[in-house]
Amino acid sequence: MLAVEGLSKRFGGFLAVNQVSFEVRAGEILGLIGPNGSGKSTTFNLIAGNLRPSSGSIRLEGAEIGGLPAHMICHRGIGRTFQIPRPFRKLSLVENVTLSAYYGEAGRFSRAEAEHRAREVLELVGLPCDPQATTLGLGASALKKLELARALATKPKLLLADESLGGLDRAEMERAADLLGDIRKRLGITIIWVEHIMGVLMRVVDRVIVLDHGEKIFEGEPAHAAIDARVTEVYLGKSHGERAQPV
Amino acid sequence: MSGSRLVAAIVLLAVLSAIPAILPPYFLHLVIQILIWSFIYTAWALMGRFGFVSFGHGAFLGVGAYVPALLWNFYGLTPWLGIPLSIIAAVLLAAVVGYPCFRRRVVGHYFALVTLALSQVVLLSLVAARDVTGGSLGFTQKAVGHSWYALQFPEKGYFYAIAVLLWLAGLAIWRWIDRGIGREALEAISEDEDAAASIGIDVMRAKMRVTIISAGLTALGGAIYGQYVMYLNPETVAGIAVSLQIVFAAIAGGVYSLLGPSVGALLTLSLTEGLRVWFGTNFIGAANTIYGILLVLCIIFMPQGIVGALQRVTLPRRAPAKANATETPQSVTRRPSSAAQ
Ligand SMILES: Nc1ncnc2c1ncn2[C@@H]1O[C@H](COP(=O)(O)OP(=O)(O)O)[C@@H](O)[C@H]1O
Ligand SMILES: [Mg+2]
Numbered sequence: 001m002l003a004v005e006g007l008s009k010r011f012g013g014f015l016a017v018n019q020v021s022f023e024v025r026a027g028e029i030l031g032l033i034g035p036n037g038s039g040k041s042t043t044f045n046l047i048a049g050n051l052r053p054s055s056g057s058i059r060l061e062g063a064e065i066g067g068l069p070a071h072m073i074c075h076r077g078i079g080r081t082f083q084i085p086r087p088f089r090k091l092s093l094v095e096n097v098t099l100s101a102y103y104g105e106a107g108r109f110s111r112a113e114a115e116h117r118a119r120e121v122l123e124l125v126g127l128p129c130d131p132q133a134t135t136l137g138l139g140a141s142a143l144k145k146l147e148l149a150r151a152l153a154t155k156p157k158l159l160l161a162d163e164s165l166g167g168l169d170r171a172e173m174e175r176a177a178d179l180l181g182d183i184r185k186r187l188g189i190t191i192i193w194v195e196h197i198m199g200v201l202m203r204v205v206d207r208v209i210v211l212d213h214g215e216k217i218f219e220g221e222p223a224h225a226a227i228d229a230r231v232t233e234v235y236l237g238k239s240h241g242e243r244a245q246p247v
Numbered sequence: 248m249s250g251s252r253l254v255a256a257i258v259l260l261a262v263l264s265a266i267p268a269i270l271p272p273y274f275l276h277l278v279i280q281i282l283i284w285s286f287i288y289t290a291w292a293l294m295g296r297f298g299f300v301s302f303g304h305g306a307f308l309g310v311g312a313y314v315p316a317l318l319w320n321f322y323g324l325t326p327w328l329g330i331p332l333s334i335i336a337a338v339l340l341a342a343v344v345g346y347p348c349f350r351r352r353v354v355g356h357y358f359a360l361v362t363l364a365l366s367q368v369v370l371l372s373l374v375a376a377r378d379v380t381g382g383s384l385g386f387t388q389k390a391v392g393h394s395w396y397a398l399q400f401p402e403k404g405y406f407y408a409i410a411v412l413l414w415l416a417g418l419a420i421w422r423w424i425d426r427g428i429g430r431e432a433l434e435a436i437s438e439d440e441d442a443a444a445s446i447g448i449d450v451m452r453a454k455m456r457v458t459i460i461s462a463g464l465t466a467l468g469g470a471i472y473g474q475y476v477m478y479l480n481p482e483t484v485a486g487i488a489v490s491l492q493i494v495f496a497a498i499a500g501g502v503y504s505l506l507g508p509s510v511g512a513l514l515t516l517s518l519t520e521g522l523r524v525w526f527g528t529n530f531i532g533a534a535n536t537i538y539g540i541l542l543v544l545c546i547i548f549m550p551q552g553i554v555g556a557l558q559r560v561t562l563p564r565r566a567p568a569k570a571n572a573t574e575t576p577q578s579v580t581r582r583p584s585s586a587a588q
Contacts, residue, residue, distance in 0.1 A: 048445060049444070050441050050444070050445065069444065069449075069451075070441070070444035070445050071444045071445075071447050071448055071449045071450065074444070074445060074446060074447035075447055079445075079446075080445050082441075082442065082445075086439050086441070086442040088434065088435045088438050088439065088442070088443075089438060090434045090435075090437075090438060091431055091434055091435065095431055098428075098431075099428070099431050099432060099435055099446060099448070100446040100447070102428055103432060103446055103447035103448045104446055104447040105447070106447060111428050114428075150446055151445075151446075153446075154446055154447055
């Protein structure tokens with residue numbers, strides 16, 4: 001459903017994403033992994049329209065979307081979360097998600113309908129939906145869920161999930177991974193899931209792409225990634241204990 | 248509930264209609280000014296409340312005041328057409344300056360600086376075109392006595408009625424924007440434009456819309472002010488000084504509440520007048536100094552403005568509740584239990 005071809009992004013003289021090409025198939029969960037700074041979030045920013053590609057093309061169901069502004073890409077059916085949660089602190093939890101449900105569909109539904117949908121989504125991800133709840137004091141896990149709820153409320157066909165596990169403890173990671181799998185099953189959404197560690201992700205994804213220094217170095221089944229020479233080199237080369245264990 | 252509202256509305260109406268009959272002309276003049284400036288400050292607060300702090304409203308005010316006056320004097324064009332034209336001109340000006348600012352993400356201090364420059368450009372243009380505008384000596388509309396066509400009424404009661412309607416219209420517009428989902432969208436934009444765009448909000452359009460409404464209304468306020476005082480001076484209706492006056496008064500009164508900017512107008516204008524009368528011509532500058540000090544104290548100790556501070560005291564549950572609601576237990580990390588089954 002999504003075809004990325006020769007995608008590059010240059011910041012000054014620095015190539016953050018270098019000629020990356022891949023396809024995403026309808027209904028799959030595609031893992032996008034790579035060490036910190038390998039260009040995963042930048043790739044998301046390019047697809048979601050938060051950044052303009054330096055070159056390359058991004059097609060969603062055949063239509064070119066590269067360089068469109070972010071709100072239009074959202075309306076075309078791509079939802080995203082941010083690696084570092086960016087809740088609207090001045091708004092309540094319900095308002096945060098209602099806004100998404102309303103503007104995600106370009107105002108085609110009334111506010112009341114949007115709020116109704118927001119509550120459903122909050123429930124789905126496991127957040128409180130009483131109107132008093134604010135975003136202040138939410139823990140890492142709840143903030144990640146809010147990111148997810150806001151993205152899902154826009155009714156995406158394709159969800160870009162950026163490090164949904166960051167800052168979570170082991171049990172929370174397992175639950176978050178299950179939640180993504182569950183969302184795919186129940187809502188029929190295609191997902192690209194970014195993570196800098198392999199860990200839990202490998203259990204849920206159908207395929208995986210590995211980035212290093214902005215380049216794609218591997219694409220294939222998770223089981224093969226774990227034994228691929230370049231992938232293990234990238235991860236082992238980092239010589240950090242946790243990252244050295246691919247699965 | 249709606250009964251007590253009705254009573255309040257009737258009382259307000261009765262008071263408002265009694266004022267011109269009771270007040271001596273000097274005070275009526277003051278009240279008219281307060282109402283017109285309340286409208287202007289409210290127009291500024293429409294965008295100011297979202298952190299889009301414009302120091303350019305003096306420009307819109309100047310355009311609003313000068314365009315109908317010039318068209319009247321030189322072409323005999325009725326202000327009924329001149330005022331809409333001035334609003335269009337101000338809106339175009341706002342669009343021409345706003346668009347590149349919003350496109351290039353000019354926010355915060357930089358936005359303040361760009362808009363400050365805009366004020367000064369309009370002021371300098373008015374001064375430079377002195378053959379037409381009278382420059383810094385000011386400009387007086389051709390007076391024709393009582394005339395609906397010329398929108399001139401030597402009798403103050405008429406402008407009092409116009410000012411009341413204008414003020415109420417300003418409050419209605421503030422309310423309309425405050426109640427719509429667009430307000431939440433603007434709050435979101437003011438916090439994080441990327442995140443707002445990612446959930447489908449057209450950031451550019453939302454900012455342009457509120458800027459244009461704010462600029463257009465400010466021009467309308469300037470036009471009515473000009474028609475009322477029948478004398479325009481670049482320093483009093485355009486430029487940095489009046490832009491600052493707008494910003495300070497609106498913030499001092501409170502930009503987050505419906506009546507904040509009006510209270511700002513009431514206090515600053517009464518204070519200016521009071522100090523002027525009190526000090527007379529002794530101690531030139533003392534009045535301005537005291538005025539400045541009071542404003543600064545006000546802004547430091549009541550960052551939500553006077554009305555915001557009052558609401559905090561009298562309605563501890565309402566307005567500021569959003570900021571404080573954190574302590575309520577259900578709001579926070581209820582550990583998300585079993586969404587994943
Ligand atoms: N807006 C930006 N300006 C300049 N450099 C950036 C910007 N965004 C990211 N980078 C750089 O691009 C590289 C890739 O970053 P990123 O995509 O965030 O990596 P990842 O998400 O894989 O950890 C990093 O070296 C980062 O410093
Ligand atoms: Mg990242």
